[in-house]
Each structure stands twice: as C-alpha cells, then as structure tokens.
Amino acid sequence: MTKKELIKIFKQKKYKKEEKKNGKIVITQGFEKATEDKFLKWFETSNFEKGCHYCGTSNDKSFKLYQLQRTGKRHDATRGGKRSKRLELDRKDPSLPYDNLKNVVWCCYWCNNAKSNFFAEKEFEPIAKAIGRVIKSIS
C-alpha cells in the first residue's frame, strides 16, 4: 500500500453530509476529526499485511476475487466496481466514530457486507470463519 493510496482511502472515508435533489439529507459516516497524519500513523500498526481482521483474506486475494467479478467469471457484487477491489475500513464497534482509530480495522468486502452494523465483533467470529473458509476455496 503506497502513501498515495492511503491518502485516497482517507479522503474517500471522510464524513459527508449531502442534500439530495429531493431535499433529503444523506449522511455518510467517516472521519470527522481524525487527520491524514493520524490515519497514516494508524496504518503502521493496522496489520494490513495480515488481511481481513475477521477472516484473514489478504488484500491480494480480495483483488483476485474482484477481478473474477469484473471479468464475468463470477456474479458481480462490486456495486459497479466500487466495492471489493481491496480491503475496506470497518469499525469493530459501529457505535463508535471512525475518528476512534483503535476501533478501526481492515476488513474484506464480504465480511464488511455480512457484519454490516448489526453483529458485534464476537458474534461475527463464527460467520467470519465460514466466510474465510469459502473464500480460500475460491481460486
């Protein structure tokens, strides 16, 4: 992961409050107070090389699965190429803000999608193990 890629991830994960054409306010959770420097420091201890915090899927494996979808070898679940290209950021406890970087981990798209904001970290363990096993079986 290059510094440039990390900064891009940080910027994509900024807190956003947007007003839609119909007047509806849409809030996207993300970094409000955390600075780029703090995020870059967090990365050094984030165990990115160990892969998904929950199932262990590596960033490289995630990209291979992304390619399977984008080339039509698997049904595309990337939401138009926006998801699953690489490991994503997840809050272990979704009730805490992204600014609490001790609560933020790297997570594969499939775990992030399945965990959503519903399961607690401990509750999600058996689900993550199953996801990891199935992902390993896909080449």
Ligand SMILES: [Zn+2]
């Ligand atoms: Zn995972």
